[in-house]
Each structure stands twice: as structure tokens, then as C-alpha cells.
Amino acid sequence: MSIQINPLSWGKAPVVDLQKVLESVIHVMDSYFESKIDFDIIVKYDHVDGPMVLFARGDNSEYQVLLSSKETFWAQHSYQFSHEYCHIRTNYRDGNPKTKWFEETICELASLFTLRRMSEVWKTSPPYENWSDYSSALYDYAENLTTSAERKLPEGVEFLDWFKANLGNLENDQYMREANAIIATKLLSTFEANTKLWLAVTYLNTWIITESDDIYLLFDNWLSHVPDELKPMVNILARVFGAKT
Numbered sequence: 001m002s003i004q005i006n007p008l009s010w011g012k013a014p015v016v017d018l019q020k021v022l023e024s025v026i027h028v029m030d031s032y033f034e035s036k037i038d039f040d041i042i043v044k045y046d047h048v049d050g051p052m053v054l055f056a057r058g059d060n061s062e063y064q065v066l067l068s069s070k071e072t073f074w075a076q077h078s079y080q081f082s083h084e085y086c087h088i089r090t091n092y093r094d095g096n097p098k099t100k101w102f103e104e105t106i107c108e109l110a111s112l113f114t115l116r117r118m119s120e121v122w123k124t125s126p127p128y129e130n131w132s133d134y135s136s137a138l139y140d141y142a143e144n145l146t147t148s149a150e151r152k153l154p155e156g157v158e159f160l161d162w163f164k165a166n167l168g169n170l171e172n173d174q175y176m177r178e179a180n181a182i183i184a185t186k187l188l189s190t191f192e193a194n195t196k197l198w199l200a201v202t203y204l205n206t207w208i209i210t211e212s213d214d215i216y217l218l219f220d221n222w223l224s225h226v227p228d229e230l231k232p233m234v235n236i237l238a239r240v241f242g243a244k245t
């Protein structure tokens with residue numbers, strides 16, 4: 001697998017350096033997914049439609065990723081690309097909109113997790129020796145997101161109560177970014193403590209999804225498709241969202 005970057009419109013960001021950053025993202029993420037993908041990734045700048053991964057594949061079945069980040073903002077490039085790469089690794093496809101919010105949330109979480117892990121890697125093994133000090137910028141980018149007011153629950157509100165109250169809206173709109181971000185931030189410590197969950201998410205979207213499926217049926221189907229050794233991981237995550245009422 002290789003990354004093929006369209007050289008146009010990245011501003012002052014040298015393509016060779018951007019290549020190193022995106023390769024670092026994949027190296028970190030694949031170490032937790034415990035596998036690699038079989039097809040190349042084409043990356044293009046697109047300030048209108050990006051960031052996103054297209055359903056349409058390239059002429060040789062390449063994945064096509066659009067980013068809206070430019071210049072030498074390596075943390076922002078990493079944040080956007082890791083989200084889209086997560087969609088690839090969770091077998092993204094058209095499907096039931098009632099559960100698409102969960103994939104969006106997991107991929108927002110992937111961005112936070114990856115930035116934090118990359119910051120550790122770059123302390124000792126950055127793409128270039130003189131980039132080691134940039135490791136703190138990667139961490140700070142994630143930290144600024146996770147501690148922002150928009151990602152905090154209203155004071156005095158428990159997560160499960162908030163989630164139940166917002167589930168219907170999430171089922172109707174997978175791109176409720178603030179809600180996605182609140183859930184992703186909530187789950188970050190769970191994924192950092194149980195990193196095998198990243199292996200488990202590679203089994204998402206591997207079953208037939210119907211329009212009536214909700215998050216609770218998603219967990220049931222997910223449990224039936226992961227190996228036995230990963231079932232405890234899925235159950236840990238399922239408990240965060242409580243029982244269906």
C-alpha cells in the first residue's frame with residue numbers, strides 16, 4: 001500500500017513532507033489495527049468537499065481521500081487524514097443512517113487517539129530528526145479539542161442521560177459534530193485503556209445492515225462477527241451506552 005498525493009494546492013507544505021506525515025499516521029494506526037489495507041490511497045486537496053473519503057474508487061481501486069488542510073499545519077493534516085483513514089478501516093459504505101453516527105464518532109475518536117500516540121512516537125522517532133520538538137504540537141492539538149467547552153456535557157448531566165436524550169437526533173443526522181465530539185471524547189480513555197478495541201472496529205460494517213438497525217442491534221451484530229477474544233472489548237464499549245429502553 002502506498003499514498004499517492006496530488007501535488008496541487010497544498011500551499012507551502014512540501015509534498016514530500018506531507019507524505020511523511022500521512023505515512024506516520026498510517027504507521028501508528030495500523031499498529032493498533034494489526035493489519036494493513038490492500039489498496040493504495042490517493043490524497044487530494046479540496047477545500048469545498050474535504051475532508052472526506054469518497055465512495056468512488058480510483059482507476060486501480062485506490063481509495064480517494066480529500067483533505068481541506070494545507071500549509072505546514074502537520075497536526076491538522078494528521079487530524080483530518082486519520083479520521084478518513086478510520087472510515088476505510090471500519091469498512092465504510094452506504095447504509096442505515098440510524099447507526100452512521102457511531103462510525104463518525106469512532107473516526108473522530110481515531111483522530112484524537114492517533115494524534116496523542118503520534119506525539120509519543122515523534123519524541124524519539126519523528127519523520128525527520130529536527131521534527132522531534134513538533135511532537136508537543138500534535139499532543140496540544142488533540143488536547144485543545146478534548147478540553148474545549150463544546151465537548152463537555154452540560155453541568156450536572158450524566159453521560160447516559162444525555163445520550164438517551166440525544167439518540168433520536170443522532171439517528172436522524174450522523175453529522176451532529178458537537179454530539180459526535182462529546183461521545184468521542186468520552187470514549188477516548190476507554191480506547192486508550194483497551195487498545196484491542198481498534199482491532200475490533202475493523203469488523204464493523206461486515207454484516208447486512210437494515211434500515212431498522214439501531215445502535216443496540218449494531219452491538220449485537222458486532223459481537224457475532226468478532227473473534228471470541230475480542231468480544232469482551234465490544235462488551236466494554238456497549239456498556240457505555242447502556243441498555244435499550
